[in-house]
Amino acid sequence: MGDLMLTLHIEIVGDVVVIECEGTIEGSDAAIKLREAVTAYRSARVIVLEFSAVPTIEEGVLSMLVFLQRWALSHEIRLKLFNLSPSVRAQVKGVHSMREFDIASLDEMMAMIAQAGLMNRAA
Numbered sequence: 001m002g003d004l005m006l007t008l009h010i011e012i013v014g015d016v017v018v019i020e021c022e023g024t025i026e027g028s029d030a031a032i033k034l035r036e037a038v039t040a041y042r043s044a045r046v047i048v049l050e051f052s053a054v055p056t057i058e059e060g061v062l063s064m065l066v067f068l069q070r071w072a073l074s075h076e077i078r079l080k081l082f083n084l085s086p087s088v089r090a091q092v093k094g095v096h097s098m099r100e101f102d103i104a105s106l107d108e109m110m111a112m113i114a115q116a117g118l119m120n121r122a123a
Contacts, residue, residue: 006030008037014116015045018082022053031064038068044077046112048104052083062095069101080104 005023012018019037024030038047049065051057057065065081072079082104084092092101104112 006033008033010037012041013113015043016048016112016116017041017044017046018048018050018113020050020053024056025054025061026056026058028060031061034061035064035068038079039071041077042075046078046080046116047072048080048082048109048112050082051085051088054088055085056087057091062091065092065101066095078102082109 006025006029007022009020009022010017011020019034021034025034034049038049041047069079080102081092083106084103089103092103095101
């Protein structure tokens with residue numbers, strides 16, 4: 001039932017893709033929806049998963065985040081997590097993967113979006 005609660009909003013600025021996640025991220029349907037959204041952008045330089053409207057994520061989805069991190073690395077894409085609630089941040093920090101997740105600060109996000117926008121206008 002919770003699977004239907006995940007909504008994704010996608011913004012593209014130059015070669016930066018921001019996927020805003022909203023609602024409950026639980027169950028295999030949500031994990032698959034997230035995977036399909038991220039892997040659709042193979043030509044992105046950076047993919048940001050924005051979690052401000054996500055109160056919690058379940059363990060299966062954490063496994064999908066580990067998969068997506070490895071997928072991004074193999075495609076030379078930087079996968080960043082942004083605006084995590086304290087509970088989601090604790091869940092993500094508890095994941096033991098080969099490498100820690102890249103959690104972007106607000107300043108980093110603003111600079112990245114500004115740079116992508118400038119590069120997009122110059123092209």
